[in-house]
Amino acid sequence: MICQECGQKPATIHFTKIVNGEKTEFHLCExxxxxxxxMFSSPSNFTINHLLSGLLNFNGAGTSIGGPSTEKPLRCETCGLTYSQFSKSGRFGxxxxxxxxxxxxxxxxxxxHGNMEHSGKVPQRSGGKIKLxxxxxxxxxxxxxxVAREEFEQAAKLRDKIKQLEKEIAHS
Known part of the structure; x- marks a missing residue:
């Protein structure tokens, strides 16, 4: 892909901006x-810590994006690490x-992750029981x-399936 600005060099920086549902893509050379x-400088300037800080809603000063806080900073009692320090480093103490x-x-x-429960892949060898x-x-x-919708006939069928599955799990 060629740089959209100069039209000569290969684009090495790819940036997508979404504002109010409108997507704009930039493809630029260094x-x-x-x-x-x-914003478009070399990717080596952008670290995982910057990403984590953005996800934690922190700006560079270590305060919440909503503005400076008057409350005492959150701190680990054991090691003394503050939440602000964690957001900058991306590591716990x-x-x-x-x-x-x-x-x-x-x-x-x-x-x-979109969820608080891990729902990744299951190993083939032990997957049968986990899938059940x-x-x-x-x-x-x-x-x-x-039951909440008072669909009792369908609920009874589900109850029977549940009993059957519980038996299968007990036997395996």
Whole structure:
């Protein structure tokens, strides 16, 4: 792909901006990106810590994007790491940081992963029982929904499927 600015060099910086649902893409060479400013400068200037800081809603000063806070900064009691320091480095100071920052981590993880529960791939060898348990969990959820909607005939069918799956899991 050729640079959209100069039309001569290959584009090495690819930037997508979405504002109010309108998507704009920029494809620039390093020279043109450098002339455009910091937003398009070399990718080596952009680290995973910058990404994490953005996801944590922090600006460069370590305050929330909503403005400076008057409350005491969140701090781990064990190692003394503040949430602001964590957002800049992207690393915890100790194992207790997970507990200390849990209130702010849950929404962050949900925003990043879309869910708070891991639902990745299942290994082939041990996958049978895990898949059955997952199917059982889904059926129980459907059963609750059918009962709530007073669809008792369909709920009875689901109940029977659940009993059958529970037997299969017990035998395996």
């Amino acid at each position: 020279t043109c990106a450098g002339e455009k400013g910091d 100790c194992v207790d940081c997970y507990t200390s920052f849990a209130g702010r981590l849950d929404p962050l993880l949900k925003r990043i 348990k997952k199917e059982l969990q889904e059926l129980k959820l459907q059963l609750q929904q059918k």
